[in-house]
Amino acid sequence: MPEHAISPTRVQDYPEWYQQVVKAADLAEQSPVRGCMVIKPHGYAVWERMQGILDGMFKATGHQNAYFPLFIPLSYLEKEAEHVEGFAKECAVVTHHRLELGPDGRLIPTGKLEEPLVVRPTSETIIGAMYAKWIQSWRDLPVLINQWANVVRWEMRPRVFLRTAEFLWQEGHTAHATREEAVEETLRMLDVYATFAERDLAMPVIKGPKTAGERFPGAVDTYSIEAMMQDGKALQAGTSHFLGQNFAKAQEIKFAGQSGQEEYCWTTSWGVSTRLIGAVIMTHSDDDGLVLPPRIAPTQVVILPIHRTDEERTAVLDACRVLERELAATTYAHEPVRAKIDARDMRGGDKVWQHVKQGVPVRVEIGPRDLASGAVSVTRRDRPPKERTSVPLAQFATEVPQLLGEIQQGLFEKARAFRDAKSARLATQADILDFFAEAAGKGGFAHVHVADDPAVTALLDPLKVTVRCIPMEGPDEPGNCAVTGRPVPRASVLARSY
RNA sequence: CGGGGCGUAGCGCAGUCUGGCUAGCGCGCUUGGUUUGGGACCAAGAGGUCGAGAGUUCGAAUCUCUCCGCCCCGACCA
Numbered sequence: 001m002p003e004h005a006i007s008p009t010r011v012q013d014y015p016e017w018y019q020q021v022v023k024a025a026d027l028a029e030q031s032p033v034r035g036c037m038v039i040k041p042h043g044y045a046v047w048e049r050m051q052g053i054l055d056g057m058f059k060a061t062g063h064q065n066a067y068f069p070l071f072i073p074l075s076y077l078e079k080e081a082e083h084v085e086g087f088a089k090e091c092a093v094v095t096h097h098r099l100e101l102g103p104d105g106r107l108i109p110t111g112k113l114e115e116p117l118v119v120r121p122t123s124e125t126i127i128g129a130m131y132a133k134w135i136q137s138w139r140d141l142p143v144l145i146n147q148w149a150n151v152v153r154w155e156m157r158p159r160v161f162l163r164t165a166e167f168l169w170q171e172g173h174t175a176h177a178t179r180e181e182a183v184e185e186t187l188r189m190l191d192v193y194a195t196f197a198e199r200d201l202a203m204p205v206i207k208g209p210k211t212a213g214e215r216f217p218g219a220v221d222t223y224s225i226e227a228m229m230q231d232g233k234a235l236q237a238g239t240s241h242f243l244g245q246n247f248a249k250a251q252e253i254k255f256a257g258q259s260g261q262e263e264y265c266w267t268t269s270w271g272v273s274t275r276l277i278g279a280v281i282m283t284h285s286d287d288d289g290l291v292l293p294p295r296i297a298p299t300q301v302v303i304l305p306i307h308r309t310d311e312e313r314t315a316v317l318d319a320c321r322v323l324e325r326e327l328a329a330t331t332y333a334h335e336p337v338r339a340k341i342d343a344r345d346m347r348g349g350d351k352v353w354q355h356v357k358q359g360v361p362v363r364v365e366i367g368p369r370d371l372a373s374g375a376v377s378v379t380r381r382d383r384p385p386k387e388r389t390s391v392p393l394a395q396f397a398t399e400v401p402q403l404l405g406e407i408q409q410g411l412f413e414k415a416r417a418f419r420d421a422k423s424a425r426l427a428t429q430a431d432i433l434d435f436f437a438e439a440a441g442k443g444g445f446a447h448v449h450v451a452d453d454p455a456v457t458a459l460l461d462p463l464k465v466t467v468r469c470i471p472m473e474g475p476d477e478p479g480n481c482a483v484t485g486r487p488v489p490r491a492s493v494l495a496r497s498y
Numbered sequence: 499c500g501g502g503g504c505g506u507a508g509c510g511c512a513g514u515c516u517g518g519c520u521a522g523c524g525c526g527c528u529u530g531g532u533u534u535g536g537g538a539c540c541a542a543g544a545g546g547u548c549g550a551g552a553g554u555u556c557g558a559a560u561c562u563c564u565c566c567g568c569c570c571c572g573a574c575c576a
Contacts, residue, residue, distance in 0.1 A: 005537085013570095015569085015570070016569080016570090019569085023509090030567095030568075032567095034566095034567070034568090086575095089574070089575095090574075090575075122576095151576090153575070153576080155574075155575065156499075156573080156574060156575085157572090157573095157574080157575090162576085163575065163576075167576075169576075216576095224576090235576095236575095236576060237576085238576085239576070271576070272576080273576055274576095275576055276576095306534085306535055307534095308533095308534065347533095347534075347536090347537080347538070348534070348535070348536060348537095349534095349536045349537040349538080350536095350537060351536095352536055352537080353536080353537055365535070365536090367535055368535090369535070370535090377535075379536095385536085386536070388535090388536090464572090498575095498576095
């Protein structure tokens with residue numbers, strides 16, 4: 001057998017490795033429709049974990065879920081000029097509402113719609129139209145709503161999870177009486193995303209505002225969390241937008257203030273998508289397949305019975321069930337430990353490798369020898385696949401929360417160390433050119449002072465590098481732009497990106 | 499949409515240049531047996547409109563044209 005379960009390896013061919021991991025872990029596959037993916041049960045289970053945690057965080061910050069239509073009247077999208085411009089190129093449009101059987105047996109779209117409907121690429125416009133009706137008084141504010149939905153953006157170059165024509169996401173849309181409140185909301189939700197990414201996905205992120213060119217169409221400010229993938233590229237893992245009064249003015253979202261005057265609302269929107277699954281894959285996985293952080297692993301501990309004879313089978317399975325119950329009664333991250341017995345009738349090696357490739361954090365084997373010695377064999381996904389330790393059975397269940405915590409923490413620290421090792425503080429234009437030279441092992445995050453200026457873009461464009469964000473943590477450290485020499489208050493993060 | 503590569507069984511591929519027996523191989527799958535603490539072995543079997551359509555030909559996976567899809571690199575994006 002090859003040395004690794006995944007071929008090619010990361011260093012051999014990173015994009016192909018990514019696709020092979022998705023396939024080996026049985027997360028998703030290509031659909032008959034270009035750019036769309038079928039999310040398979042294991043992939044969807046990971047998404048459900050993410051949804052569950054995020055949804056709890058949204059509720060805890062005062063939001064409610066609702067659902068708005070998939071179809072948006074074309075005229076709605078036309079209302080905000082920048083918004084139109086940003087999304088026009090990638091919209092799926094519904095123009096007919098009936099099919100008729102043609103003479104050659106083919107179905108022909110008929111029943112032309114008076115007004116074409118756009119399949120939502122995002123829902124600012126339709127939600128704004130509803131908010132305009134719902135909001136009359138300052139007493140109606142704030143409106144804090146989230147929706148879990150699918151959206152469609154007709155992308156030119158799709159990649160599973162990272163950029164698909166249709167994807168699943170959540171979009172929060174809020175309306176406030178004051179600018180301050182809306183800005184506060186924007187930053188609060190950015191923090192929610194950053195906490196979720198770091199605590200649950202074990203994925204270190206950099207928070208910060210985007211430059212004008214990278215802003216959401218129609219937003220006043222866009223903030224993102226940026227993560228580094230194992231090829232040194234940046235991935236925008238979540239965004240939070242302060243929309244100012246742009247959409248409110250375009251859509252007449254107004255309210256009567258406390259002194260009776262009519263004012264426009266201040267709105268925000270924020271979202272994360274199934275792209276996060278891609279982010280997790282590219283942050284933690286190795287040449288043996290997927291590696292899942294315990295907090296989002298659908299199964300945290302898989303119990304593998306090992307037996308030959310029927311008597312052994314009975315005894316071993318009994319022990320497995322006892323352990324499964326013990327684990328379910330144990331808690332990690334305020335939830336019962338998710339343990340599962342895999343008693344499928346297949347060869348041990350194949351079964352074990354399946355769980356390796358699917359990223360299950362902990363594998364426990366129980367066989368006759370373990371029963372005799374009162375122990376279990378434990379392997380961790382963050383360690384080499386053949387590194388086994390024997391743990392006294394009585395001890396194992398009580399130690400599992402700590403073990404899962406160690407794995408979770410270890411993954412985060414490993415990812416952070418990787419990112420930091422591939423990050424540098426740069427000062428000059430020559431530094432930038434050198435840092436992003438095509439040589440192997442080069443690239444990553446460059447922290448450098450740059451102005452939001454065409455001269456900077458002109459330097460970065462040929463390098464395929466963009467300003468990812470302007471990190472907002474820590475005090476201002478003024479410096480001079482590496483390109484224009486103009487003073488700027490903070491350094492930016494430059495990187496190639498997905 | 500531009501440049502490059504590819505499309506043959508579930509997966510990975512050979513065969514295509516130079517048209518010709520019934521389209522092959524490895525893995526996987528099914529059944530039986532031997533095995534079993536880390537990707538087993540033996541045997542038997544199932545599985546293909548060779549991406550689609552049109553054309554050339556006595557004959558097309560193979561030649562010609564058109565189309566479709568996938569991957570990589572650009573332009574665009576969560």
